[in-house]
Amino acid sequence: xxxxxxxxxxxxxxxxxxxxxxxxxxxxxxxxxxxxxxxxxxxxxxxxxxxxxxxxxxxxxxxxxxxxxxxxxxxxxxxxxxxxxxxxxxxxxxxxxxxxxxxxxxxxxxxxxxxxxxxxxxxxxxxxxxxxxxxxxxxxxxxxxxxxxxxxxxxxxxxxxxxxxxxxxxxxxxxxxxxxxxxxxxxxxxxxxxxxxxxxxxxxxxxxxxxxxxxxxxxxxxxxxxxxxxxxxxxxxxxxxxxxxxxxxxxxxxxxxxxxxxxxxxxxxxxxxxxxxxxxxxxxxxxxxxxxxxxxxxxxxxxxxxxxxxxxxxxxxxxxxxxxxxxxxxxxxxxxxxxxxxxxxxxxxxxxxxxxxxxxxxxxxxxxxxxxxxxxxxxxxxxxxxxxxxxxxxxxxxxxxxxxxxxxxxxxxxxxxxxxxxxxxxxxxxxxxxxxxxxxxxxxxxxxxxxxxxxxxxxxxxxxxxxxxx
Amino acid sequence: xxxxxxxxxxxxxxxxxxxxxxxxxxxxxxxxxxxxxxxxxxxxxxxxxxxxxxxxxxxxxxxxxxxxxxxxxxxxxxxxxxxxxxxxxxxxxxxxxxxxxxxxxxxxxxxxxxxxxxxxxxxxxxxxxxxxxxxxxxxxxxxxxxxxxxxxxxxxxxxxxxxxxxxxxxxxxxxxxxxxxxxxxxxxxxxxxxxxxxxxxxxxxxxxxxxxxxxxxxxxxxxxxxxxxxxxxxxxxxxxxxxxxxxxxxxxxxxxxxxxxxxxxxxxxxxxxxxxxxxxxxxxxxxxxxxxxxxxxxxxxxxxxxxxxxxxxxxxx
Numbered sequence: 001x002x003x004x005x006x007x008x009x010x011x012x013x014x015x016x017x018x019x020x021x022x023x024x025x026x027x028x029x030x031x032x033x034x035x036x037x038x039x040x041x042x043x044x045x046x047x048x049x050x051x052x053x054x055x056x057x058x059x060x061x062x063x064x065x066x067x068x069x070x071x072x073x074x075x076x077x078x079x080x081x082x083x084x085x086x087x088x089x090x091x092x093x094x095x096x097x098x099x100x101x102x103x104x105x106x107x108x109x110x111x112x113x114x115x116x117x118x119x120x121x122x123x124x125x126x127x128x129x130x131x132x133x134x135x136x137x138x139x140x141x142x143x144x145x146x147x148x149x150x151x152x153x154x155x156x157x158x159x160x161x162x163x164x165x166x167x168x169x170x171x172x173x174x175x176x177x178x179x180x181x182x183x184x185x186x187x188x189x190x191x192x193x194x195x196x197x198x199x200x201x202x203x204x205x206x207x208x209x210x211x212x213x214x215x216x217x218x219x220x221x222x223x224x225x226x227x228x229x230x231x232x233x234x235x236x237x238x239x240x241x242x243x244x245x246x247x248x249x250x251x252x253x254x255x256x257x258x259x260x261x262x263x264x265x266x267x268x269x270x271x272x273x274x275x276x277x278x279x280x281x282x283x284x285x286x287x288x289x290x291x292x293x294x295x296x297x298x299x300x301x302x303x304x305x306x307x308x309x310x311x312x313x314x315x316x317x318x319x320x321x322x323x324x325x326x327x328x329x330x331x332x333x334x335x336x337x338x339x340x341x342x343x344x345x346x347x348x349x350x351x352x353x354x355x356x357x358x359x360x361x362x363x364x365x366x367x368x369x370x371x372x373x374x375x376x377x378x379x380x381x382x383x384x385x386x387x388x389x390x391x392x393x394x395x396x397x398x399x400x401x402x403x404x405x406x407x408x409x410x411x412x413x414x415x416x417x418x419x420x421x422x423x424x425x426x427x428x429x430x431x432x433x434x435x436x437x438x439x440x441x442x443x444x445x446x447x448x449x450x451x452x453x454x455x456x457x458x459x460x461x462x463x464x465x466x467x468x469x470x
Numbered sequence: 471x472x473x474x475x476x477x478x479x480x481x482x483x484x485x486x487x488x489x490x491x492x493x494x495x496x497x498x499x500x501x502x503x504x505x506x507x508x509x510x511x512x513x514x515x516x517x518x519x520x521x522x523x524x525x526x527x528x529x530x531x532x533x534x535x536x537x538x539x540x541x542x543x544x545x546x547x548x549x550x551x552x553x554x555x556x557x558x559x560x561x562x563x564x565x566x567x568x569x570x571x572x573x574x575x576x577x578x579x580x581x582x583x584x585x586x587x588x589x590x591x592x593x594x595x596x597x598x599x600x601x602x603x604x605x606x607x608x609x610x611x612x613x614x615x616x617x618x619x620x621x622x623x624x625x626x627x628x629x630x631x632x633x634x635x636x637x638x639x640x641x642x643x644x645x646x647x648x649x650x651x652x653x654x655x656x657x658x659x660x661x662x663x664x665x666x667x668x669x670x671x672x673x674x675x676x677x678x679x680x681x682x683x684x685x686x687x688x689x690x691x692x693x694x695x696x697x698x699x700x701x702x703x704x705x706x707x708x709x710x711x712x713x714x715x716x717x718x719x720x721x722x723x724x725x726x727x728x729x730x731x732x733x734x735x736x737x738x739x740x741x742x743x744x745x746x747x748x749x750x751x752x753x754x755x756x757x758x759x760x761x762x763x764x765x766x767x768x769x770x771x772x773x774x775x776x777x778x779x780x781x782x783x784x785x786x787x
Contacts, residue, residue: 045586223568236571247474247784258473258784260627261729 005148005408006420007071017072017468020185025069025411025418033068033413036178040066043174065461066171068178071410071423071443075470078189081144081152081427082437084336087327089140089429092159092314094330096136100127100310105329111322119319120367121312123275125282129299131308132205133433137315138270138306139198140429144337146408153340153405155424157323159315160307161272164442164462165428166230169194169237171464172440187469189439194428195237201432202268208301209253214267216240217257219248221273221289231272245273250293255303268304269294275309317366317400318344341403345396354401355392358385361401363392376452378404407452410463412445422446424454425465439467473784475569476631480782482565482581483619483635486612489558491643492545493608495519498650498677499541500601516541522650525551538601546604547592555608559588562615574622577615584611609679627728630721634777637721641714642770647674648701649763671697678709698759699751711766712746718773719743725781735776742769 008018044063073081098104099116106113116122141162143155172191176183199216206214220231222244235242247257248266256263271278277287282295297303313319321342324335343350343361354361358377365373375388392399409420427441443463444454454460499519516536520526525544528551533540548554552561563585566573573581591599591607616636623629671692675681678701687706688696702711722736754762780786 223564228567229570232570241472241475242571243472244474247472258786260471260473260476260631260725260781260786262786 004406004420004422005146007146007408007410007423010149015074017074017077020182021070021072024179024182024185036068037413040068040174040178043177044170064167064456065447066174067412067421067445067447067461067463068175069411069413069418070175070182070464070466071425072466072468075189075468078439078467079470080336082439084152085140085142085427085429085437086435087331087333087336088142088154088157088323089137089431089435091323091326091330092140092157093135093137093431095326096159096308096311096314097130097134098330099313100136101130105326108329110325110329111319115316115318115322116313119313119316121275121310121316123310123313125295126299126308126310132207132304135205135431136308136311138201138205138308138431140431141426142337142429144425144427145340145405146423146425147406148408152337154320154323154337155340156317156320157315158426159311160274162426162428163227163230163272164426164444165194166233167462168428168440168442168465169233171442171462175464186466189467189469191438191440194438195234197430197436197438198234198270199238199240201430201434201436202270202304202306204432204434205304205306206267207304210267215265216268216270217243217248217266219243219245219269219271219273219278221277225272227272240270245287245289245291248291248294250291250297253297253300253302255291255294255297266303268306270306275312278305278309317342317364318346321400340405343401345392345399345401350401351392351396354399355389357401358389358392360404362404363388363399363401366398366400376404379450379452404452410443410445412447412461412463414447414449419449421449422452422454423463440465471572471627473782473786475572476628477778477782478565478569479572479628479631480635480777482562482569483632484639485558485562485565486615487636487639487643488553489555489562489608490612491639491647492523492553492555492558493605493612494643494647494677495523495650496542496545496601497605498647498673500538500605501673501676503538518650520544522646523553524646525553539596542601542604546608555604556588556592559584559611572628574618574624576618576622580611580614580618584615587611627725630725630728631781633721634718637714637717638770638774638777640709641711641718642767644678644701644709644711644714645763645767645770647678648698649760649767650674675700680707680709683707695751695755698754702754703746703749703751712743715739715743715746722777733776733780735773735780738769738773738776742773 008015008021014022041063044066095105099106099122103116105111106116137159139162141158141164143158144152145155146152168191202216203214216238217240218231218235218238220228220242222228225231232242241257243257248255249258250256251263255266255269257266273289276283278290279292279294280287280290281292283290294303295309298305298309321339321344324339327333327335343354345351345354354363358375361377363375363377375384377385380388407422407424410423411418412421414421423443423445425441425443427437430436443465444456444460445463446452446454446459447461448459451459456462499516503516516538517526519541520529520536523545529536529544532550533544544551544554546555549557549560551557563581566578566581570578587607591604619629619632623632671694672681675684675697680700683706684697684700687700687704700707700710704710705713705716707713718739722733722739726732726736
């Protein structure tokens with residue numbers, strides 16, 4: 001098996017963090033395993049956690065497969081990741097405040113102006129506006145992969161509305177319900193205070209004009225959205241209203257929600273819809289999801305929006321390359337977490353290399369997400385590669401390429417028993433008055449043998465992620 | 471609470487109650503069909519049912535002949551019929567999904583389970599599904615949801631909107647079920663008070679699950695007057711019109727107290743209760759049972775509009 005790092009083993013021995021799990025696995029009868037798996041599935045379905053994939057049709061109430069074998073980090077490993085993630089979240093927010101302000105990093109020549117001001121995700125509408133506490137991205141999802149015991153890479157940053165945190169919470173809930181003994185034997189850091197932390201974070205960025213306890217709401221595109229379960233789940237655990245665009249309106253200097261007792265003022269909106277849709281007067285006039293006039297209230301300090309409109313410019317795949325530079329520029333520190341080496345197809349030299357090595361590389365669209373619009377060279381047919389070559393040539397600016405990483409694996413329950421499968425990790429860093437990171441995250445696992453694509457829309461599953469107390 | 475949330479809770483309850491009514495109608499029909507026919511063939515009973523359900527035109531267009539199998543399809547499975555059990559349960563579950571945060575886990579669980587089981591029933595060959603299995607299942611599923619609501623929901627404004635939905639729909643439905651009697655059951659005046667007539671009245675009581683209750687409350691012979699009194703004016707009967715209107719008043723009053731302001735809906739509900747409390751069976755029969763019920767159904771529908779204007783529309787000031 002070997003060219004891949006299996007997180008459970010090192011030099012032929014079980015790594016200490018996994019020691020207890022080894023015994024657990026050894027003593028678990030086969031029948032119990034299938035029984036528990038069925039139980040987990042029934043639990044998920046009953047709670048109603050389902051995931052609809054756009055454009056795939058079929059069962060709208062599809063479940064994301066849940067794998068019962070947890071992924072474990074030692075306290076020490078986590079400590080380093082935590083510092084790296086928080087550092088990155090600080091740098092990304094500093095960058096956003098800068099590029100919508102004086103643009104020092106561009107004046108200093110550390111990042112090309114075109115990449116920022118010419119970026120689709122750059123919102124001219126908020127240039128010159130600094131949101132409360134200077135925070136643009138309140139929830140930063142940093143996607144990480146691992147290739148060795150001490151080798152982590154940041155695959156991409158998600159500064160807008162990273163999803164999946166409900167799985168982090170539910171996976172834990174279900175594991176605790178099904179295997180309480182594991183939680184007695186291992187000292188596992190809890191993640192359940194995430195909703196409370198999120199609420200506190202959002203309340204801490206209440207707008208200037210807010211008086212008293214801020215009224216926080218979650219804005220969802222509606223119950224047809226694939227992440228609707230997550231929106232309602234979070235609203236429930238945070239104890240805040242889950243609103244749609246039609247529930248809000250602007251009057252005077254404020255945003256109000258329509259309640260059975262008349263209008264109620266809203267101070268902080270955690271929106272789970274894209275910039276383009278939040279205000280038809282400011283962005284897309286055909287949007288039915290947003291609130292007309294919202295941006296005016298926002299710019300005059302009547303309401304806070306998380307993530308702030310325009311935050312997307314920091315998580316663009318082309319801007320990604322410069323994040324280590326941001327860390328040095330704004331924080332005067334060396335980046336703790338490394339980027340994956342990345343070639344920009346917009347640069348002629350890089351493009352030439354990428355086209356030569358297409359069969360060896362992973363090529364992605366700059367604005368793509370969800371595992372769509374990407375090519376995994378070594379896993380593709382000659383025909384797919386040629387098709388992709390034509391697409392890259394047609395619009396090189398739209399593509400970046402990275403080496404195919406030897407992603408680490410974690411043992412996973414499969415038909416035949418247990419086998420290593422590739423994983424990634426998305427922790428959720430909260431940025432408000434303070435920066436917080438719950439010890440855990442969402443581990444996604446590529447369930448197909450040999451597959452490197454962990455996206456749930458492409459046959460990926462999820463695992464509970466443990467951080468052991470030090 | 472958000473007007474949209476209140477609206478979804480209100481419609482969730484209405485849909486659940488309506489699903490139960492569809493099942494009750496089916497049950498009434500099934501029993502009446504076992505009787506020797508009063509008129510020409512056994513068609514009239516089923517026609518009357520469709521009229522009570524308010525869907526006879528839609529039915530005629532889609533199915534033509536009113537035979538049991540078609541009626542079962544129409545009242546239970548048909549997604550084109552917004553009042554079928556399948557439509558109502560799907561709608562209620564959708565309402566519930568939208569306002570997941572306003573429901574307890576137990577309520578959602580009951581609702582979601584009903585929806586999953588409905589899917590299984592739809593995949594079962596029709597030959598294996600008897601009418602009583604369909605109706606029993608529906609009543610059990612709706613009772614589980616109602617029970618979960620009563621046992622676990624917080625007694626806040628959301629609870630009031632759920633109950634307003636239930637009571638409003640139930641008032642409307644009891645009135646409609648009673649009205650069936652007047653379409654089918656009195657083809658000729660000389661049947662009134664005859665054995666056949668009583669048997670049919672009893673069937674109605676059974677369909678409302680108040681057959682034994684009626685005997686406890688009144689004893690003796692079943693007469694039209696006693697039944698009308700029981701289903702319209704007796705506060706002991708859980709489905710009586712007056713009980714439903716009282717429930718509406720109770721929950722509208724609670725809302726008004728909680729919100730610190732009274733509404734037109736509250737006044738309208740009070741007027742309806744006042745009238746029912748004053749009247750008696752003779753007065754209703756003088757007006758004509760059918761006329762009385764038609765008027766009542768109209769008033770209930772008007773009250774529904776007022777509840778919507780006063781709380782649910784989102785334009786509340």
